[in-house]
Amino acid sequence: xxxxxxxxxxxxxxxxxxxxxxxxxxxxxxxxxxxxxxxxxxxxxxxxxxxxxxxxxxxxxxxxxxxxxxxxxxxxxxxxxxxxxxxxxxxxxxxxxxxxxxxxxxxxxxxxxxxxxxxxxxxxxxxxxxxxxxxxxxxxxxxxxxxxxxxxxxxxxxxxxxxxxxxxxxxxxxxxxxxxxxxxxxxxxxxxxxxxxxxxxxx
Amino acid sequence: xxxxxxxxxxxxxxxxxxxxxxxxxxxxxxxxxxxxxxxxxxxxxxxxxxxxxxxxxxxxxxxxxxxxxxxxxxxxxxxxxxxxxxxxxxxxxxxxxxxxxxxxxxxxxxxxxxxxxxxxxxxxxxxxxxxxxxxxxxxxxxxxxxxxxxxxxxxxxxxxxxxxxxxxxxxxxxxxxxxxxxxxxxxxxxxxxxxxxxxxxxxxxxxxxxxxxxxxxxxxxxxxxxxxxxxxxxxxxxxxxxxxxxxxxxxxxxxxxxxxxxxxxxxxxxxxxxxxxxxxxxxxxxxxxxxxxxxxxxxxxxxxxxxxxxxxxxxxxxxxxxxxxxxxxxxxxxxxxxxxxxxxxxxxxxxxxxxxxxxxxxxxxxxxxxxxxxxxxxxxxxxxxxxxxxxxxxxx
Numbered sequence: 001x002x003x004x005x006x007x008x009x010x011x012x013x014x015x016x017x018x019x020x021x022x023x024x025x026x027x028x029x030x031x032x033x034x035x036x037x038x039x040x041x042x043x044x045x046x047x048x049x050x051x052x053x054x055x056x057x058x059x060x061x062x063x064x065x066x067x068x069x070x071x072x073x074x075x076x077x078x079x080x081x082x083x084x085x086x087x088x089x090x091x092x093x094x095x096x097x098x099x100x101x102x103x104x105x106x107x108x109x110x111x112x113x114x115x116x117x118x119x120x121x122x123x124x125x126x127x128x129x130x131x132x133x134x135x136x137x138x139x140x141x142x143x144x145x146x147x148x149x150x151x152x153x154x155x156x157x158x159x160x161x162x163x164x165x166x167x168x169x170x171x172x173x174x175x176x177x178x179x180x181x182x183x184x185x186x187x188x189x190x191x192x193x194x195x196x197x198x199x200x201x202x203x
Numbered sequence: 204x205x206x207x208x209x210x211x212x213x214x215x216x217x218x219x220x221x222x223x224x225x226x227x228x229x230x231x232x233x234x235x236x237x238x239x240x241x242x243x244x245x246x247x248x249x250x251x252x253x254x255x256x257x258x259x260x261x262x263x264x265x266x267x268x269x270x271x272x273x274x275x276x277x278x279x280x281x282x283x284x285x286x287x288x289x290x291x292x293x294x295x296x297x298x299x300x301x302x303x304x305x306x307x308x309x310x311x312x313x314x315x316x317x318x319x320x321x322x323x324x325x326x327x328x329x330x331x332x333x334x335x336x337x338x339x340x341x342x343x344x345x346x347x348x349x350x351x352x353x354x355x356x357x358x359x360x361x362x363x364x365x366x367x368x369x370x371x372x373x374x375x376x377x378x379x380x381x382x383x384x385x386x387x388x389x390x391x392x393x394x395x396x397x398x399x400x401x402x403x404x405x406x407x408x409x410x411x412x413x414x415x416x417x418x419x420x421x422x423x424x425x426x427x428x429x430x431x432x433x434x435x436x437x438x439x440x441x442x443x444x445x446x447x448x449x450x451x452x453x454x455x456x457x458x459x460x461x462x463x464x465x466x467x468x469x470x471x472x473x474x475x476x477x478x479x480x481x482x483x484x485x486x487x488x489x490x491x492x493x494x495x496x497x498x499x500x501x502x503x504x505x506x507x508x509x510x511x512x513x514x515x516x517x518x519x520x521x522x523x524x525x526x527x528x529x530x531x532x533x534x535x536x537x538x539x540x541x542x543x544x545x546x547x548x549x550x551x552x553x554x555x556x557x558x559x560x561x562x563x564x565x566x567x568x569x570x571x572x573x574x575x576x577x578x579x580x581x582x583x584x585x586x587x588x589x590x591x592x593x594x595x596x597x598x599x
Contacts, residue, residue, distance in 0.1 A: 193227040
């Protein structure tokens with residue numbers, strides 16, 4: 001894919017933003033783990049050449065509210081600190097993502113599934129610098145605890161498993177970003193703000 | 204502003220640092236009048252708490268006046284408040300269950316990774332403590348930024364002086380929850396290891412909850428005296444064989460509930476303590492749990508073990524056999540301060556609980572470092588240090 005060699009491993013910086021949705025992300029379940037656990041928790045959870053990661057949070061708000069926030073992609077930089085900019089042009093969304101050493105990468109996606117209050121799935125298209133897909137799912141949580149939000153991400157790691165290890169060491173692997181972004185999303189939805197321990201604004 | 208900063212093991216200094224500002228809508232800025240040094244601050248001072256950074260402002264027991272509020276705060280400028288040491292959002296599952304110290308949303312996201320890896324789940328934010336709990340600037344300072352100020356701080360009436368209400372911030376509710384975790388039934392015997400502030404407040408609370416006898420264990424004569432003055436029977440472990448004494452004082456049954464109010468830097472005379480200490484000294488992060496081992500050993504069959512003492516890592520030779528074979532129940536946790544503040548403030552206002560007996564020394568904030576050294580080294584007589592800022596008007 002064009003641009004892939006240029007950006008190297010640093011392109012993994014996008015977390016969920018970089019993710020486009022893998023419509024078939026429960027692949028692990030179909031590939032051998034025979035227990036009741038979600039497929040994305042399988043010890044061997046690759047999907048073809050793609051790495052798969054997922055993370056779930058419970059948010060004490062109605063699913064419709066959470067879906068509405070997420071579906072308006074312009075909102076997402078509030079919880080995705082590595083996303084500089086999001087532009088929408090027809091069916092194509094372009095995510096400008098900050099990478100180490102002052103670089104940015106552009107991920108281009110289109111929505112492949114959109115079921116209000118339930119699921120948004122997306123996939124990268126021609127011209128994207130990361131080959132990725134993903135989805136975010138909203139479901140009623142048990143015992144009136146609100147909504148469980150699961151993000152599943154599949155991506156083709158540049159330079160394979162080695163690149164993935166380097167990215168992980170740099171804290172920029174999609175799994176780490178996804179966890180952080182979902183937690184920020186939860187904070188914003190439950191409290192109206194995102195926790196910071198700073199004492200004063202950055203100089 | 205002036206603030207007490209941690210610089211390294213056994214190195215704390217009062218320095219001039221930039222004032223805090225409102226950053227989030229629900230923030231308030233508190234001008235501190237009184238702030239205390241906590242026994243858990245001594246764990247930081249001693250360098251056994253991981254995740255500290257040079258320059259961190261310590262202190263999680265503080266009160267003062269509201270001087271600035273964000274648009275989402277329910278406080279008003281000029282109100283006098285006591286601030287809980289735990290930071291809690293009030294809206295997550297845990298807060299709505301009353302488990303405020305388990306709040307999901309108060310520890311900044313990037314700070315959650317460490318405790319999530321260490322403990323399986325991320326801890327909530329705490330003022331003036333390790334970066335595992337957020338690395339928030341603490342209250343041993345002239346001003347503090349208080350997040351979620353609509354949930355935590357409790358407004359106190361002007362006719363109750365600072366020294367009567369300051370300990371609502373941590374040690375009084377912590378002692379109270381320690382006793383509550385004992386499920387005390389009328390006539391029960393409760394044994395308390397450690398007569399520091401939390402142990403003493405646990406003694407007081409257990410008696411208020413209907414314990415028949417409370418036995419307090421320590422080796423500092425002055426601290427045992429304070430426990431006795433509250434109505435406890437006392438045992439000095441340097442003079443008495445604790446396990447034998449507890450059996451004899453309970454008709455051979457053992458205490459119905461035991462409280463470890465000592466935590467990870469347990470002292471003691473037994474060999475297990477020496478091994479724990481040796482491992483701590485070479486930095487392999489072993490909690491000293493001599494007090495907890497003794498408590499579990501002494502507890503009666505089917506009894507309750509309550510652990511308010513601070514533990515942070517792993518422990519060797521934890522008596523799993525005694526826990527299982529005797530069918531013990533173990534309860535612990537950082538204190539859900541917000542849950543207990545209103546009722547304890549009421550008890551203070553009614554004269555049912557007095558906390559001022561504990562205060563042995565009052566110092567200006569400028570002398571905080573001296574306070575740390577004495578609180579650590581002169582435990583017999585330095586039972587609690589309260590620091591006063593210029594804003595308090597305190598003149599000694």
